[in-house]
Amino acid sequence: MKPTPFCLLFTLLAAPPVMADMPSCGSGHVFDDANGNGARDAGEDGIAGVKVSDGMRIVETDSTGRYAGLGGDAARTVFLVKPAGYAPASRADGLPDFWRNPPAGAGHSLRYGGMAASSCRDFALRRTPPRKAGIEVLVFADPQPKSMVDVDYYRRDIVEPIAGTHGAQLGMSLGDIVNDDLSLYPAMNRITAGLGVPWLHLPGNHDLDFDASRDEDSLLSFRNLYGPDTFAWEEPELVFIGLDDVIHLPGQKPAYTGGLREDQFAFLEAYLRDAPRDRLLVVAAHIPFFDTSKVPGRPSFRVADRERLFALLRDFPRVLLLTGHDHTQRHVRHGAVDGWHGAEPLHEYNVGAACGAFWSGVKDDAGIPDATMSDGTPNGYATLHVQPGGAYALSWHPARHRERADFTKAVALHAPAVLRQGAYPAWAVYANVFMGQQDQRVEYRIDGGAWKPMTKASRADPRMLAENVADDAVDALRGFDRSPEATPSLHLWRGTLPTDLAIGAHRIEVRAFDAWRGEQRASTQYRLQAAAP
Template structure:
C-alpha cells in the first residue's frame, strides 16, 4: 500500500502535468487563516496544495525559498515552508508567487495571494472600504500548486478601462470581453490592467471582473487615480475599496524568468504633503504621481532576492515619464530617480497607463520637462505607456460594433498590448480591438487644404471649448475627400503623415508610390530633449478628422429626453449641442510616433497607390496600403444639380 506522503507527492506531480496540458483546469481557492493568538507576529506556511482544497493538510509539504512580505519587510520561507514577519496595524500580507507555480483564484480569476489586516477597518467610505479584520490570525497559510508553465508565455496589458457607467461597461464587454472570448489564451499567463480599472464608481468592480474572467486567465490590477476612495481623508485609506475588491496596492509575482512588480504611484490626497501648487492645503483634494518611501523600502527588500539577470517588469498607473504630459508634474512620477536607482544594472521594462496614449519610450530618449519633473533627464530603461481600452474616454461616434471610436490623444485607435516573453527577452505588440496583428499604422495627407481647415478647427476649440452650442466653422465634411489631392495641394507642399501606433525611435518608416523606390520618412520628434512640436504641421490628419465631428452630440429623442440626449462621459459630463469636436487637449495636434515623408509635387493626375512600411526594433516589417487621387482641381463633391435643371 502506498504511503500518504508518496500519494501526496504523486498528486502534486499529476496536478502539475494536468495543468501543463489543460490550462482550463482552473485552481479555485483561497488563503487559509487559522484563528488564535498571533503574538504580535505574522506567521504561517507556504505549501503545495495537493488536493486543491486551500487547506494545509497532513502530508502536504511546505515550499522553501518563497518570498513573503508584510508590505515592508520580505522574508524567504524555510525548508518547511514556514515564515514569520513583524505585524502592523494596517498591512497587506502577501506571497510572491514563484515561477512554475500558481496561486488559487476566485470565480473571477482574481489571484488569492494576500491577507488584508486592518484591525478597525476603514473610516466611513462611500464604497465600503475594508471591514474591521480584528486581531491577526495565529496562522495565515498560502496554498500553491505546480502549474507546469515555462519561460515562454505572453501577457495582455490593458490601459485605462475607465468605465464610469453600466453603459460604458457594455463597451468593455464588446471589446475586452469579445476579444478574450475569441482568442486562444493557452499561452497567456496574465492580464495586467494598468490602472483606472473603474471610472470613480467602484460599485462597478464586480461587473468589470466578470467581463475579464471570460478569458480564464489570472487578472492582475494596478490602482489608478480613478480607482480611489475619493472620500478618504488620508492616503493610507485611499485604496481601501480597491484592496477589498482586488488586493494589495503593490505586490510582485514571478512567471518564467520574469519578475513582475506592481507599484502604487498615486498619492491621494497630496494636499499639504507634496510641494506642488496643485497639492496646496487650500486647494481641492487631488492626487500626485509619487512612490511612497514604504514601497521603495519594500521594493529594495524584494529585489534583494531576485537574480540580477531576471527581467523586471514594473507596472504603475501614472507614467514614470511621458511625452504627452512632459511638462506636467502631476502626470509623471516625482521620485522616479529613486526607482531608477533601485533598478540600475537590471534588465527592466516599465508599463503604465493614465494618459490615454501609446508611447514606446526607449532608453536614452528625452523630452523637455523630464529632468525637472522626474529628476531623471532621459529614459533609463524601456517604458511603454499602454494606451487605453476606453480610448478618449469613450467619447464620440460609434463604430460598426456600436462602440465609440474614441481615437486616442496621439492618434492610436483603442486597443491593448500583447507582450510575448521568452526567458528574459520579450517582444511588445500593440493590437487594436477588432484588428489583426499586421495592422500597425495608418497614413493620411497633410496638405495646404488640410492645414487651413485645421487652423479654423483649432481656433474654434480654443475660443469656445467643447462641447459648444456655437456652430463650428468647419466639420469633417469641409475636408471633402482627404485622399484627393489637387495640383495646388502638391505644389503648396503636401506630405504623408504615418502614425505607427507602437513606433519607437528605432522604427524605420518609408513610403512608396505605385511600387516605386521607397522614400524615407522622418519622425516628427527626435527624443533628444526637445520641446513638444505641436500644431497643424505636426498633426495627424486622419486622427484629427475623426476627432473633429461627433454627430452623437446632437442626438435627441422624444421618449427619454435629457437622459438620452447627446452622450455623457466622465462623471456625467454632458456632450450636447451641435455636432462638434472633442476638447482641445484630446486632439491629435502632436504625436510621439508620427513620421513625415514629402510627396513629389509632379505626380500625374489619376489614381495612385501609397504603401507605408515600418520595420520595428525587433526587425518585424509591416505594410499599410491606401489609394489616393490627384486631380487638377477639386471637383464638385455634392449632387450635381445643375445637370438636372
C-alpha cells in the same frame, strides 16, 4: 554615528512586529497544494523559502513552510511573492489567491465600504506543469468605465474578442480599473476573469477612496477586492513588481501626484537586494515615471522618488517600465537627465488605454464608440512576450480590429483623396505608427517606385483633426461624447505626394520597421485631376 542603509534594512527586517496585540495575518504557512483544492489536506507539505511580505517587511518560510513576524500594523495586507514554478489557488471571484487582508478590515465608513473583515488562511501553491519556454502577458491600461454601459463596452470591445483565443499565461491592469465609481469593481472583475489567466491589478488615480482623509487609507476599497497595492510576482522569464504610484492629496487640487511611499521603498530595498537577475525585471505602475506636467515647477511624478527608484534598479541588467494614465501611447528612454545611470537607457512603455479616449466618439454598427485617443492611437491592449534570459517584445492590438489596407494592426494612413495635377507638392500622406519610436525607419513609395524615407512629423494626426471638424460642423452630438481634441502625436510620419504624375489614381504604400514585429505595411491611394483656373 549615522547608520548605514544596510544596517537600517537589517534593523527593519529583524525588528519584532509592533502592535502585536492587534489582529493581523502576520503568521501562517505556505503549503504545496497537490490536489489543487486550495485547502491543506493530509500529506500536503509546507514549502520552504517562499517570501511573504506585509508590503514593507519580507520574511521567508522555514523548512515546514511557516512564516511569522509580519503585519504588526493591523491595517497591512499580507501577501506572498509567488515563486516561479508555482501557481496560487484561485479565489471564488477568479483572482489569484496570494494575499490576506487584515481580519478586522478597515475604513468601513468610507462611501464604497473600505476593506471588509477577512480571515487568515494559509497560502496554497501548486506546482505548475512544464511549459514551453517564454511567456506572454496581456497588459491592459485604463479600462476606466464610468457606468455599466461602459462596462459593457469593455466586455464587448476588449475582452470577448480575445477570450479563449489569446495565448497569454498572465494578465495585468495598470490602474484606473474604473472611473471613480468603485461599485463597478465586481462587474469589471467578473468580465476580466473570463480571460482565464491569473490577473494582477494596480490602482490608478480614479481607483481612490476620495473621501479618505489620508493617503494611507485611500485604497482600502481597492484592496478589499484586488489585494496589495504593491507586490512582486515571479515567473521563470520575468519578475513583476507592481507599484501604487498615486499619492492622494486630500483637499488639494489636483488631489493626487505621482510618487512612492516610505513603506514601498522599504519593500523594494528588501526585495531587490537578492531578486533574480537572470530574467527581465518589469516595474509596473499607473502614473508615468517621465514628466507629463504642463505646470512649471510641479512635476507629475516626484523627482526625488524617481531618482531613488532608479538607483535601486540600476544594477539589474534587463529592466522594463510599464505605465498608463495618459490615454496616449509612447516609448520613453530614460537617461541621466531623469536620474537613470545604468549602462543602457531605461525603456518605459506608456501603454495606450483600453477605453481609448474615455469611450468617446461616434458609435459603430455594434453600438460601441470609436474611442480613438487624441494622438490617433486606436483603443486596445498590449502584449508583452518575454523569453528566457529577459529578451522581450511588445505589441499593440487595436480593439476588435477589422483589417483594412489603410488601417492595419500597426499603422493608420491619411492622404488627400484628390490633388490637382501640377500643383505645388505641399500635400502629404501621413502614417501613424502606433508603436513608433524616435528612431523608427518609416518609408513610402508611389506606384511601386523606389522607397523613400518619411519624415517625423510633430503635429496632430489629420484623422483626428477630421473628426474634430466633423464634430464642430453639426448642431447635435454625434456620440455620447465627442472625440478628443487632437494632440500632437509622437509616432506620426509624413511623406510628400508628387503631383507631376499622370491624371488618375496612384497607389501609396508605406512600410514601418517595427523593433519587434518586423516590417509592417499599409496602403492607400490618391488621385490627380486636371483643373483650369
